[in-house]
Amino acid sequence: MSRIDAHHHVWDLSVRPHAWLDSAKLAPLRRTFTLDDLAGPAAAAGVEATVLVQVLPDLGETREFLALAAGSELVAGVVGWIDLTAPDVAGTLAALPPGLVGVRHGVQSEPDPAWLNRPDVRRGLAAVAAAGLAYDLLTLPHQLPAAIDTVTALPELTFVLDHLSKPPIAAGELEPWRGRIRELAARPNVYCKLSGMVTEADWEGWQVADLRPFAEVVLEEFGPDRVMFGSDWPVCLLAAGYERVAGAADELCAGLSESERADVFAGTARRAYRLQSRL
Template sequence: MCMRLDAHQHYWLIERGDYDWITPEVPELYRNFLPSDLKPHLDSHQLDGSITVQAAPTLEETDYLLSLADRDATIVGVVGWIDLFDPEHRRHYERFRKHPKFIGFRIMIQDMPDANVILEPAFIQALNEYVKEDVPIDLLVRSHQLEPLLKLIEQVPGIRGVVDHLGKPPIRSGQMKPWESLMKQIARFPRIYCKLSGMVTEAEHCRWSQEDFNEYVHKVVAMFGPDRVIFGSDWPVCLLSAEYDQVVDVLAEALPKHWGEREHARLFGLNAKAFYKLEKDGVHHEIP
């Protein structure tokens, strides 16, 4: 049986102090979320495990997530954080990579006041180090930052990257442009994947309908194909707008009706295994 994965979720301890964006004014998120909280949802949807992704731009949080992974078998991989503008980024990466469950890192373009800084020579030079080593890299962007991201990919076309949350399209307004045209250009690069995740929080919180999501999913699947899309719940951030079950149901309803067992197996596990180079029974998965 194929391993089924939730390839994008988060854990945190509020008292660690890493998460300045989680405040008492956000009661849905202002508490601890740990593997024991996620386990019932994984079991309910026959998911064998998850990939936990950094939610704070600190090295300490990555260390914490790796320590969680040491203690919990459901965490199959950790996507950490490093700052490519930090002259010491390589030293931090080398330390993290020694952990067997460290599978890559995330660039948080979303939080950059000016996304064009990713086009600076120093950033591109640092990124190229990891591209040469085929390191999986998550790319967190808002839809208005897709143009700088496209320019970055054009300058480092060998990057093994995955665009998180469909590139955060403007689901609230239902707009398609320029998100659609930019994502279509990004999808031309065969080593770029897209996570079908984070949709419910881009819609009107708790007031969305299924129709809000269908066209965005249809377009991403058409752009990237069934072999380059990856399921992620974005739990617990999704709780701002929907429960875990609703997230799964929304995606399932929006998928192409002609999809069969093969396509679903790829979306819900095999593509994540290939992208993140997860190994099982000595098999090493590669992408083109």
């Protein structure tokens, strides 16, 4: 079965600083990670194509990622960053080289839980939709109400929820996250990544059983045709290697039909990010 990893990163600490890595608990990630580092583990997991996702709020990084994708047989598309609040989002997008399939902003770091509802942000998101791109939602559970409002207000834009909106897996608390996910999934223009779960669990002691209740919620509410696998490499290395993350996804999807698994591991990403022309 052809596989797409719909969410991974790279970074080169010799090019620009990554202040988010200064935390002591993130010390294992405080080195450069390249596409060459990813190639072996991805191939071993049967991954034939990937989506490279922004790390920093830096247009320069986005341009570099697009150049990496242009020279790579592995990367099928880039989710980059632009300033959604700028006056000419459309012009910025039009000036970027080919390969961009989506845009993301680190909403999880915004102190205003209603940041997505700001008029300037909504204007920027409308420009993303007009450019034929998707928008990745990087939110925390308490920011989901604003996400629900936003996807409702912009039905023409494809949204992709990253990491299940980072539910409290380590604590095993399904509510109020589950109710908000149900409401978000009722909007047909939203997809969800089965990604980032191991780092929301107990890094040292997690088991697939800890992830299962949360995975079952998104598979039930979105349906496999709107769920896609993502490794979140190399961030996942805080809790598990690539092989174990991919294996956990296999276990979580074992009860699905062959066609449903084909959606989760490739078809959904192709549709959401319009990757057909690049694969």
